[in-house]
Amino acid sequence: xxxxxxxxxxxxxxxxxxxxxxxxxxxxxxxxxxxxxxxxxxxxxxxxxxxxxxxxxxxxxxxxxxxxxxxxxxxxxxxxxxxxxxxxxxxxxxxxxxxxxxxxxxxxxxxxxxxxxxxxxxxxxxxxxxxxxxxxxxxxxxxxxxxxxxxxxxxxxxxxxxxxxxxxxxxxxxxxxxxxxxxxxxxxxxxxxxxxxxxxxxxxxxxxxxxxxxxxxxxxxxxxxxxxxxxxxxxxxxxxxxxxxxxxxxxxxxxxxxxxxxxxxxxxxxxxxxxxxxxxxxxxxxxxxxxxxxxxxxxxxxxxxxxxxxxxxxxxxxxx
Amino acid sequence: xxxxxxxxxxxxxxxxxxxxxxxxxxxxxxxxxxxxxxxxxxxxxxxxxxxxxxxxxxxxxxxxxxxxxxxxxxxxxxxxxxxxxxxxxxxxxxxxxxxxxxxxxxxxxxxxxxxxxxxxxxxxxxxxxxxxxxxxxxxxxxxxxxxxxxxxxxxxxxxxxxxxxxxxxxxxxxxxxxxxxxxxxxxxxxxxxxxxxxxxxxxxxxxxxxxxxxxxxxxxxxxxxxxxxxxxxxxxxxxxxxxxxxxxxxxxxxxxxxxxxx
Numbered sequence: 001x002x003x004x005x006x007x008x009x010x011x012x013x014x015x016x017x018x019x020x021x022x023x024x025x026x027x028x029x030x031x032x033x034x035x036x037x038x039x040x041x042x043x044x045x046x047x048x049x050x051x052x053x054x055x056x057x058x059x060x061x062x063x064x065x066x067x068x069x070x071x072x073x074x075x076x077x078x079x080x081x082x083x084x085x086x087x088x089x090x091x092x093x094x095x096x097x098x099x100x101x102x103x104x105x106x107x108x109x110x111x112x113x114x115x116x117x118x119x120x121x122x123x124x125x126x127x128x129x130x131x132x133x134x135x136x137x138x139x140x141x142x143x144x145x146x147x148x149x150x151x152x153x154x155x156x157x158x159x160x161x162x163x164x165x166x167x168x169x170x171x172x173x174x175x176x177x178x179x180x181x182x183x184x185x186x187x188x189x190x191x192x193x194x195x196x197x198x199x200x201x202x203x204x205x206x207x208x209x210x211x212x213x214x215x216x217x218x219x220x221x222x223x224x225x226x227x228x229x230x231x232x233x234x235x236x237x238x239x240x241x242x243x244x245x246x247x248x249x250x251x252x253x254x255x256x257x258x259x260x261x262x263x264x265x266x267x268x269x270x271x272x273x274x275x276x277x278x279x280x281x282x283x284x285x286x287x288x289x290x291x292x293x294x295x296x297x298x299x300x301x302x303x304x305x306x307x308x309x310x311x312x313x314x315x316x317x318x319x320x
Numbered sequence: 321x322x323x324x325x326x327x328x329x330x331x332x333x334x335x336x337x338x339x340x341x342x343x344x345x346x347x348x349x350x351x352x353x354x355x356x357x358x359x360x361x362x363x364x365x366x367x368x369x370x371x372x373x374x375x376x377x378x379x380x381x382x383x384x385x386x387x388x389x390x391x392x393x394x395x396x397x398x399x400x401x402x403x404x405x406x407x408x409x410x411x412x413x414x415x416x417x418x419x420x421x422x423x424x425x426x427x428x429x430x431x432x433x434x435x436x437x438x439x440x441x442x443x444x445x446x447x448x449x450x451x452x453x454x455x456x457x458x459x460x461x462x463x464x465x466x467x468x469x470x471x472x473x474x475x476x477x478x479x480x481x482x483x484x485x486x487x488x489x490x491x492x493x494x495x496x497x498x499x500x501x502x503x504x505x506x507x508x509x510x511x512x513x514x515x516x517x518x519x520x521x522x523x524x525x526x527x528x529x530x531x532x533x534x535x536x537x538x539x540x541x542x543x544x545x546x547x548x549x550x551x552x553x554x555x556x557x558x559x560x561x562x563x564x565x566x567x568x569x570x571x572x573x574x575x576x577x578x579x580x581x582x
Contacts, residue, residue: 102423105414106415110352166425
């Protein structure tokens with residue numbers, strides 16, 4: 001990284017935090033984790049720097065949750081090292097400055113939201129005031145409800161509130177918006193942005209590509225326990241440097257695949273979606289060969305396409 | 321190797337007050353949760369109370385009304401510990417809630433402590449209810465000393481069965497928990513003389529009873545009321561202590577093995 005960039009560390013709330021190398025607050029260093037015969041993470045490395053929001057993006061079973069559990073010290077790696085805030089995460093002291101929202105199938109239902117927050121606040125030496133936790137997680141009006149009576153979105157927000165109780169510097173959000181409707185998801189995004197604005201370091205896992213694109217300074221794409229690529233959302237999109245052609249055509253997909261610079265051909269209902277480096281050449285060729293071609297659209301590759309292309313074909317060395 | 325990884329100073333040696341309030345709140349909320357979980361509180365308190373109303377009051381003024389106070393108290397503490405510890409920890413583990421707690425700075429001991437105290441408190445509630453029923457509806461006379469001794473024995477009895485509950489939590493999948501516990505617990509109640517004096521049981525059961533921890537607890541509790549079989553109480557205490565060590569050891573072994581695998 002640029003050695004010339006001098007970053008004045010004016011304090012933890014310094015904002016905006018530059019993306020160049022700053023302080024590393026957590027790292028997985030060539031970690032391998034196996035469950036029986038299944039390799040959940042394979043020689044995987046990840047660094048979180050102070051103040052950034054990192055999205056760990058991948059399909060189900062990619063190893064995202066395993067990475068989070070390693071960073072929380074809930075499990076130990078078979079090989080490699082894990083450091084969080086300069087220490088082993090299995091050291092209970094490290095946890096006083098960490099917050100975690102994990103995927104839980106059930107939470108004790110017969111406690112009120114207020115009581116859950118009161119209990120979790122007691123675990124931390126300098127917790128956030130309860131009123132502040134309730135305000136940030138938007139729990140006003142439901143604090144006296146039993147956890148079991150809450151809606152799915154409200155439950156997720158309560159779990160989020162528990163992650164905030166200790167006023168942590170480093171926050172792990174494992175699939176925070178899973179099972180939420182669009183409105184609650186957007187509300188959660190606002191909350192993550194607010195954390196980021198307050199200078200917190202956030203690691204969130206998601207399989208919603210849009211979510212990673214909207215929130216993260218940096219996206220780490222992972223599949224089958226292996227790092228596929230990492231970069232800013234723009235860089236990830238650039239990985240599939242081409243553009244996306246969508247049209248209805250009678251041309252054979254195999255023929256399309258063979259056209260110059262085409263990297264991917266997908267059938268989308270009646271239309272075909274082509275990813276190509278040089279869309280002009282491809283379109284010209286297609287129009288020449290198929291007079292019936294219609295409904296033509298050419299657009300920049302979405303993160304979704306980049307992601308599909310990345311996870312479907314394992315990285316091929318030296319592909320154009 | 322890394323030059324930019326920073327060590328963040330965290331105030332070591334957090335004060336005693338900090339730990340005291342964690343243990344206090346954890347215990348308070350665990351007890352509240354147990355009380356509000358009616359499937360648990362109604363069953364655990366309800367069964368001994370209902371049994372006493374049926375069988376205690378119908379034996380009003382004979383020895384059974386007196387016998388059933390300590391024996392149902394034993395049943396209460398065993399069920400509170402097995403269901404309260406065994407089922408609730410198994411569910412917390414399976415549903416990810418334990419991980420959320422472990423990811424926080426909560427001391428692990430606080431979690432266990434709260435469960436144990438919660439169950440012990442339930443056991444004391446049961447003793448109080450049975451004594452009250454005995455004095456009023458059962459026509460039983462007993463001294464304050466006998467009542468206090470019974471409470472003490474029941475509290476002590478929560479230790480071995482807490483250990484057993486822990487082992488069950490580690491071994492049994494949570495959905496099977498209540499069923500498996502009933503399979504262990506109901507025959508033990510019967511064969512240890514919780515429901516009727518052991519002398520009324522078939523001979524082969526009487527021979528086998530000393531193999532059951534519940535038998536030893538029952539003998540100690542019954543001794544206070546003068547119903548114990550002949551024999552030294554010390555032996556019963558030793559049996560319970562041995563059982564506690566066995567259960568704790570097995571639970572510890574399984575727990576550390578699963579930690580190492582994790």
